[in-house]
Amino acid sequence: MPFSRVLSVVGCHAEGEVGDVITGGVLDVPGSTMYDKLVHFLNKKDELRQLLLNEPRGRASMNTNLILPPCDPRADAGFLIMESEEYAPMSGSNTICTATVLLETGMVPMKEPITELSLDTAAGLVTVKAECEAGKCKSVEFDNVPAFVFKLDYQVNVPGIGEILVDIAWGGMMYVLVDAASVGLKIDSQHSTQLVDIGERVKRAVQASYTPIHPENPKIRGVTNIVITEPLTQEGDCKGAVNTVVVSPGRFDRSPCGTGTCARLAVLHARGQLLENEIFKHRSIIGTEFMSRIRGVTQVGEYQAVLPTVSGRAWITSFKQIVLDSTDPFPRGFRVGDQWKMLPN
Known part of the structure; x- marks a missing residue:
């Protein structure tokens, strides 16, 4: 067969967000940490991400996770998160997908009713508790790395909008948080074009004026x-809110976004709106939910931080082999502007 690449992939989604998992066909790479391995793939092996996430094999609204041996001896497995425009240090929906695949395929032994495991990520060690029954991973709860706020009410001038206030926080990735009403929007798929356009404009305006740097890894x-957030509300014995995360190249996270939820936990706590161990229910633009809470507080460099815990569900959708024919004219795939809204320069 004239194939220059064959990859074994398990299809999976967490609350609507696709997070496929590569289970075979990729060897380990050098690195003393998972972040080192991330940099290695970024600089030397990025054709793998492009092959899987660009068309014709991929699409804008998906992610792919790569299972690798962990660097941290406490971890059961390591994994890297490949998104359309970057390698994410950490992702909640992808953690839920990866843990589900590891357990349901037997790569990590499943123990009922609760399986505990640790995953080594580029952001640090993440511990997982999975609720399991009859061979099924019914839900995944993970204790994320500390989340903290860089700026509250940061003033930024957005072209076409004017001066607005945003929050900037770390939840495993760097986020800008903006209230939907403050930019004249409501979170609804009917307003998707405006949400994506204004979200990207706000993000670029912040990028042009402020660069947050993680105090423990300046890279x-x-x-x-x-x-993009809706207001916090009281929902019975817990608090809740709707949000949507605009992910490059111009699309929504279908899930409530795990690391975005962690960033919002940090903001809510900094504002005194959410206390330790209060339950926060975060909903996505398609109505799916992550349950979350602050399990404690800590310090990261000069920043007061929270210890976030998030839970959600994932489902395996396929078992597939991805191949690259040696005569294929698109070994790194391609992008077309009808789907990839924010084409690279």
């Missing part, structure tokens, strides 16, 4: 995503 810097 992690700059905002890459934007959380």
Whole structure:
């Protein structure tokens, strides 16, 4: 067969967000940390991400996770998160997908009713508790790395909109958070074009004026995503809110976004709107939910931080082999502007 690449992939989604998992066909790479391995793939092996996420094999609204041996001896497995425009240090929906695939395929032994495991990510060690029954991973709860706020009510001038206030926070990725009403929007798929357009404009305006730098890894810097929020409400014995995250190249996260939820937990706590161990229910633009809470507080460099815990569900959708024919004219795929709204320069 004239194939120059064959990859084994398990299709999966977490609350609507696709997070496929590569289970075979990729060897380990050098690196003393998972972040080192991330940099290695970014600089030397990025054709893998492009092959899987660009058309014709991929699409804008998906992610792919790569399971690798962990660097941290406490971890059961390591994984890297490949998105359309970047390698994310951490992602909640992708953690839920990866844990589900590891358990349901037997790569990590499943124990009922609760399986505990640790995953090594580029952002640090993440611990997982999975609720399991009859061979099914019914839900995944993960204790994320600390989340903290860089700026509250940061004033930024957005072309075509004017001066607005945003929050900037770390939740495993760097986020700008903006209230939908403050930019004349409501979170609804009917307003998708405006939400994506204004979200990207706000993000670029922040990128042009402020660069947050992670105090423990200065190579992690700059905002890459934007959380558009609806107001916090009381919902019975918990608090809740709707959000949508605009992910490059111009599309919504279908899930409530795990690291975006963690960033919002940090903002809500900094504003005194959410206390430790209060339950926060975060809903996505398609109505799916992540449950979350602040399990404690800590310090990260000069920043007061929260310890976030998030839970959600994932489902395996396929078992597939991805191949690259040696005569294929698109070994790194391609992009067309009808789907990839924000084409690279």
